[in-house]
Amino acid sequence: MSTVITTKSLSEIIGSFSPGQEATESRKQAIQILEAKGLPAGKNEEYRFTPITRAIENVFTWKTENSPAEINSIDQFLIEGLDANVVVFVNGKFSTSLSKIISPANEIKIKSLREAFSSDSELVNSYFNKFVSPETDSFAALNTAFWQDGLFIHVPANTSVEKPLLLLHINDAAQAQVIAHTRLLAIVEARSKLSVIEKFNTLGDQASLHTFSEEIEVKENAALEYCKIQNDGGKAYQVINTNIRQADSSRVDTFTITLSGQIVRNNFTITIAGEKCESHFNGLYMLNSNTLGDNHTVVDHQKPNSFSNEMYKGVLDGNSKGVFNGKIFVRPNAQKTNAFQSNRNIALSPSSTINTKPQLEIWADDVKCSHGCTIGQLDEEAMFYLQSRGIDKTTAQAMMLYAFTAETLNTISNETVKNYVDALISERLHKNF
Amino acid sequence: MLSIKNLQARIGDKQILNGINLDVKPGEVHAIMGPNGSGKSTLASVLAGREEFEVTGGEVVYNGKDLLEFSPEDRAREGVFLAFQYPVEIPGVSTINFMKTAVNQIRKYRGQETLDAVSFLGLMKEKMKLVEIDQSLLNRSLNEGFSGGEKKRNEIFQMAMLEPKLSILDETDSGLDIDALKIVASGVNKLRNSNNATIVVTHYQRLLEYIVPDFVHVLYKGKIVKSGGKELALELEAKGYDWIKDEVAVA
Numbered sequence: 001m002s003t004v005i006t007t008k009s010l011s012e013i014i015g016s017f018s019p020g021q022e023a024t025e026s027r028k029q030a031i032q033i034l035e036a037k038g039l040p041a042g043k044n045e046e047y048r049f050t051p052i053t054r055a056i057e058n059v060f061t062w063k064t065e066n067s068p069a070e071i072n073s074i075d076q077f078l079i080e081g082l083d084a085n086v087v088v089f090v091n092g093k094f095s096t097s098l099s100k101i102i103s104p105a106n107e108i109k110i111k112s113l114r115e116a117f118s119s120d121s122e123l124v125n126s127y128f129n130k131f132v133s134p135e136t137d138s139f140a141a142l143n144t145a146f147w148q149d150g151l152f153i154h155v156p157a158n159t160s161v162e163k164p165l166l167l168l169h170i171n172d173a174a175q176a177q178v179i180a181h182t183r184l185l186a187i188v189e190a191r192s193k194l195s196v197i198e199k200f201n202t203l204g205d206q207a208s209l210h211t212f213s214e215e216i217e218v219k220e221n222a223a224l225e226y227c228k229i230q231n232d233g234g235k236a237y238q239v240i241n242t243n244i245r246q247a248d249s250s251r252v253d254t255f256t257i258t259l260s261g262q263i264v265r266n267n268f269t270i271t272i273a274g275e276k277c278e279s280h281f282n283g284l285y286m287l288n289s290n291t292l293g294d295n296h297t298v299v300d301h302q303k304p305n306s307f308s309n310e311m312y313k314g315v316l317d318g319n320s321k322g323v324f325n326g327k328i329f330v331r332p333n334a335q336k337t338n339a340f341q342s343n344r345n346i347a348l349s350p351s352s353t354i355n356t357k358p359q360l361e362i363w364a365d366d367v368k369c370s371h372g373c374t375i376g377q378l379d380e381e382a383m384f385y386l387q388s389r390g391i392d393k394t395t396a397q398a399m400m401l402y403a404f405t406a407e408t409l410n411t412i413s414n415e416t417v418k419n420y421v422d423a424l425i426s427e428r429l430h431k432n433f
Numbered sequence: 434m435l436s437i438k439n440l441q442a443r444i445g446d447k448q449i450l451n452g453i454n455l456d457v458k459p460g461e462v463h464a465i466m467g468p469n470g471s472g473k474s475t476l477a478s479v480l481a482g483r484e485e486f487e488v489t490g491g492e493v494v495y496n497g498k499d500l501l502e503f504s505p506e507d508r509a510r511e512g513v514f515l516a517f518q519y520p521v522e523i524p525g526v527s528t529i530n531f532m533k534t535a536v537n538q539i540r541k542y543r544g545q546e547t548l549d550a551v552s553f554l555g556l557m558k559e560k561m562k563l564v565e566i567d568q569s570l571l572n573r574s575l576n577e578g579f580s581g582g583e584k585k586r587n588e589i590f591q592m593a594m595l596e597p598k599l600s601i602l603d604e605t606d607s608g609l610d611i612d613a614l615k616i617v618a619s620g621v622n623k624l625r626n627s628n629n630a631t632i633v634v635t636h637y638q639r640l641l642e643y644i645v646p647d648f649v650h651v652l653y654k655g656k657i658v659k660s661g662g663k664e665l666a667l668e669l670e671a672k673g674y675d676w677i678k679d680e681v682a683v684a
Contacts (some may be wrong), residue, residue: 380484385521388481389535389591390509390542399534403525403574433534 012062014140020148022117023128030134030145039138046137049323050294054264056237057060059207060177063123066091069172069189074098077168077201081276081414084166085110089172092210108194109162113150113183119178123154128185131215131243139239139403141335143181143211150183153196157189157219163415164195164225169212171431175203175231184214184363188222190247197417200261202233207262213241218250220274222367226254227412231424234289237267248303253411256283257421258293259428272306272334276286279311279345284408284429287320287352294323299341301334304364313333313408315401316343316352324356332363341371346378348397398429434630435500435599437505440477440491441655449475451655452491458600458607460627462541464641464644464666467652469547473634474518476652477603478679480632481515482508495599508540509535514597516588518604523575528587529557533574539595560593564620582613589620600624601632606640638670 014031035215039056040047047053069090078086087110088098094112101110109120117125134141155161171178188194196216202208218224224244232238245250258264270279285293299308314322324343345354358371378400386396405425412418425431435457440454442450447474457463467473479486480493482505493500495511503511512620523531536556537547548556561568568584576584592600602621606614621644633644641649641663649665650657653674658681659665669677 007465231662306473338600379521382521382523384505385485385517385523386531387505388505388515388534389531389595390518391531391535392506393539395534395538396506398530400523403523406525433530 009035014145019358020114020115026129027145030141032140033134033141034145037138037141039142040309043267046296049321049383050263050265050292052237052265053109053237055263056209059235059237064176066178066180067176069170070174071098071103071170071172074170077170077199077332079166079197079417079420082164082166082414082420084164085165086168087151088168088170089149089151089180089182091178092182092353094151095284099385103161103163105358106156107226108161108165108205109152109154110165111152113152113185116152116185117334119401120154123187124152124185126216127187127217128213131245131269131271132213132241137241139211140213140241140267143213143241147181147183147213150185153186153194155188155192155194158191159189160193161195164197164417167196167198169198169200169210170202171202171208171210171236173202173206173208174283175206177206178208179204180208180210182210184212184216186214186216188216188218188224190220190222192219193223193413197227197229199229200232200236200238202236204233205235207235207237208233209237211239213242216244218244218246220248221250222247223251224253225347225411225413226252227421228256229421229424230257230261230264230276231259232264234260234262236261237263237349240267242266242268243271243274244269245271246277246279246387249276250274252280253413254279254282255409255411256419257293257424258283258287258295258408259424260287260291261293262290263292265294265296267296269300271300271302271309272308273302276304277306279306279308280411281308282408282411283312284314284405285312285322286425287322288318290319292321292323296325298329299339300329300331301337301339302331303333304337306334306337309339310341311408312341312343313405314354314356315348315405316345317348319349319351321352322354323370324354324373325359326357327359328369328371330362330364330367330369335366337364337367337369339367339369343373343377344404345373346401347375380397395428395433399430399433402426402431434496436494438492440476440479440493441489441637442475442486443489444475444486448489449486449655450479453651453655453657455608455657457630457632459465461648462625462631462633462644462646464646464649465632465652466636466638466649466666466669469636469679471652472655473636473652474603476631477515477601477634480601481505506538507538507542510539512587512598512601514595516585516600516602516605518586518607520576520588522577522579524577526575527573528571528575532557532591535591536594555593560590563593564589565616581608582610585609585613586620589617590635593620593624596627599632600629601634603634604636605633606635607639615643616639631649638666639667641666653677653681
């Protein structure tokens with residue numbers, strides 16, 4: 001993979017941030033990587049369809065501080081009826097005043113990552129920057145070098161955290177541009193259970209750039225449910241690096257929905273580092289206007305006897321662009337792996353585009369793997385069937401699309417969250433049935 | 434009710450209907466029979482408004498209106514119903530939700546009040562009995578994983594729900610065993626009255642033992658080449674279609 005330095009602004013970018021006090025070594029290394037590689041340009045294979053570097057070069061000025069946010073209430077960002085621990089980041093800063101933890105302290109530890117560097121140094125040092133890889137993704141390097149704030153989560157062994165954690169990323173771009181680099185480090189210890197919901201919201205008409213790097217360790221027999229809701233403003237640029245690592249007999253269920261934003265890039269890696277793991281890896285992108293949504297996913301089977309099922313679907317309207325790249329690695333040792341992947345897309349408008357690429361690399365010989373990707377229009381025969389019963393074309397189309405998207409929600413077990421996502425989809429489809 | 438004059442239609446470059454003439458009055462049952470490829474299903478599709486077929490000539494007047502001018506959904510709202518030969522499976526849409534949407538869109542079109550959940554359920558229960566269909570089936574995704582018989586029964590259930598004036602049954606007997614056939618036919622018979630009409634498209638006479646037609650028409654090479662009473666169906670059953678082909682060839 002060749003990453004070319006094209007950005008003349010790189011020195012400007014590096015010069016505009018003063019790295020924080022924590023993790024100085026990793027910050028230094030990341031800056032070196034950045035200086036050596038730059039941000040990904042058009043020739044970079046991994047960002048071939050996603051010209052985010054060019055876009056942010058032209059859109060952002062680097063020598064300004066984030067303007068102060070004016071967020072007094074988070075009500076509009078919450079999920080109605082969801083009884084959850086709420087953690088709020090505003091313009092890249094952890095807001096203790098807006099956050100509200102309701103779970104007992106012996107169930108879950110939730111605190112600022114900067115603080116955890118001293119209070120929980122042993123855990124932090126064992127996991128921090130171990131899964132995110134600045135070498136392979138320059139935006140991860142940018143994030144590692146300049147992260148302003150982060151979240152640290154620890155669930156002790158044998159603990160099922162009853163209330164989910166709702167993580168709100170709010171960027172207030174009403175007055176001026178916002179640039180935020182944030183982190184998350186979570187450790188779910190053995191035989192424990194955690195549900196995390198992440199929401200991204202940008203206010204105002206100015207541009208925002210958000211890089212977010214997550215590292216989540218799911219220990220033996222533990223379970224993680226992870227839901228990411230990207231329903232952001234029209235000038236929001238995001239690069240999210242999510243890395244989940246599973247130990248023996250753990251289970252992970254994920255759901256990522258991308259609805260809006262300018263350019264949204266998700267690098268999502270599930271590393272199956274244990275045996276007898278189960279991973280259900282779902283995503284849905286329903287894009288319109290000029291949104292570019294890019295999901296680069298990796299399922300890395302490193303040990304035998306695990307199961308993974310990845311299902312991403314896309315509905316593309318307007319001038320939107322969808323990108324899907326699904327890598328599955330089955331390492332030589334990972335015999336008896338079952339790994340499945342599908343990516344189905346429906347293009348509604350002639351000016352929307354989709355680039356989809358499955359990439360399976362299998363070194364073990366006793367495995368079951370399959371993949372399939374499709375790009376199509378709505379099934380005309382089914383449309384006719386619905387219309388022949390008196391249902392108008394618009395409603396018939398919405399019904400078909402609603403049905404198309406429905407199964408991706410199977411990885412969400414919380415009914416309130418599921419209903420919320422369902423409502424977002426229904427709104428996008430102007431559902432009236 | 435329905436008057437078809439010199440109807441011609443094609444799909445792509447292939448001309449399929451070559452001048453169909455047919456008159457259907459309220460209360461009547463017409464059977465359209467014919468060998469494979471004669472244009473039976475095309476006729477059903479053209480009447481229901483399937484867009485792949487291009488009407489190249491002729492006219493279809495339905496209750497005084499030009500049927501061909503209507504979109505498929507408006508034909509349904511005007512009271513035309515097509516029971517599909519191959520009902521489509523639509524994963525993720527329950528039959529109940531689908532029918533509720535259809536019933537209410539049709540009611541709206543006709544200037545009637547839409548049904549709330551309770552009255553809809555009441556109507557549904559009543560119609561379910563008619564075709565001996567179980568509610569658990571209707572809770573499931575539309576036709577998904579249904580057996581051939583269940584799919585056809587679901588078609589007749591939908592017909593019962595929408596109370597059409599003109600029903601077109603396209604090869605409804607295909608893929609049915611005798612028990613399922615009897616249930617489907619009895620559903621159709623219960624829905625018959627002096628105000629509605631039925632066109633039964635079929636290859637075999639078998640279905641016509643249970644849904645007894647007033648008229649039988651034989652379609653061949655896109656034209657009705659012979660019409661008669663129900664005894665014509667028996668004759669076809671006994672002699673096959675070859676004698677019709679021979680007759681046409683001689684003429």
